[in-house]
Amino acid sequence: MTQQSSALMSMLTLLLEKYFISFQCSGSHLLIVLQVATAAFFNSGQVCVAIKRIYVHESIHEKFRDAMVKFTKTLKVGEGNEEDVFLGPIQNSMQFEKVKTFFADIEKEKWNVAVGGKNDDRPGYFINPTIIDKPADTSRIATEEPFGPIVPLMTWTDEDDVIARANNTKMGLGASVWSNDLTQLHASLREAVSG
Numbered sequence: 373m374t375q376q377s378s379a380l381m382s383m384l385t386l387l388l389e390k391y392f393i394s395f396q397c398s399g400s401h402l403l404i405v406l407q408v409a410t411a412a413f414f415n416s417g418q419v420c421v422a423i424k425r426i427y428v429h430e431s432i433h434e435k436f437r438d439a440m441v442k443f444t445k446t447l448k449v450g451e452g453n454e455e456d457v458f459l460g461p462i463q464n465s466m467q468f469e470k471v472k473t474f475f476a477d478i479e480k481e482k483w484n485v486a487v488g489g490k491n492d493d494r495p496g497y498f499i500n501p502t503i504i505d506k507p508a509d510t511s512r513i514a515t516e517e518p519f520g521p522i523v524p525l526m527t528w529t530d531e532d533d534v535i536a537r538a539n540n541t542k543m544g545l546g547a548s549v550w551s552n553d554l555t556q557l558h559a560s561l562r563e564a565v566s567g
Contacts, residue, residue, distance in 0.1 A: 405439040413447060413501045416459045417521040418467075424517055427534050430527045437505060437525055441487040444501050451496075459521055461497040468497035471520030474513055475502070483507050486525065509537055531560075539565040 412423040428436045447458040462468040478489055488502030501521040507513050513524045528534035 405436055406443055409440050409443050412523045413444070413459060413521045416462055416499060417523070418463055418519055423523060425514055426523060426525045427528050427538065428525060430529045433527045437486055440503060440525070444487045444503060447501050449498050449500055459501060462499055462520055465497065467519060471499050471518050471522065474518045474520070474522050477512055481511055483511070483513065488522070535560065535563045
């Protein structure tokens with residue numbers, strides 16, 4: 373794909389079974405950041421179509437990350453009946469313990485935490501929303517589904533490469549593509565492996 377088609381594409385999203393992968397391009401704006409963060413952390417990340425990996429174009433990575441971190445810090449964790457709560461508890465003890473294993477990997481794998489990374493010691497199955505900045509594609513956070521509010525933020529520069537990276541999953545059920553350029557949209561859909 374050409375640099376010209378990259379510049380025209382404002383957003384490309386592939387929905388791969390349990391891996392909603394967002395590609396953010398130079399035309400991204402704050403609304404997109406808020407939508408991506410909301411889709412990653414809605415219901416504490418316990419939705420099959422919640423965003424599980426986020427790919428952001430290298431040219432906007434820092435601005436995107438900083439805006440997403442700023443928004444994520446506003447998300448309140450707590451009981452669902454508390455005012456302004458966005459993230460409730462993880463559904464059960466088994467899932468809570470599984471999600472915590474990803475937090476244990478932060479130090480072991482030397483992941484860079486953009487926000488979150490630690491959980492409050494309090495009763496209940498509460499997990500703070502966490503963004504892991506630029507983990508390796510082969511890292512557990514990028515290859516497994518936490519089914520909790522922890523998400524990797526990764527970068528890309530070449531569309532063919534990032535589509536190949538996104539398609540490199542055993543879980544590709546469906547795909548969707550968002551773009552301002554219909555030609556680009558159709559080309560990207562043809563490249564998405566799903567179904």
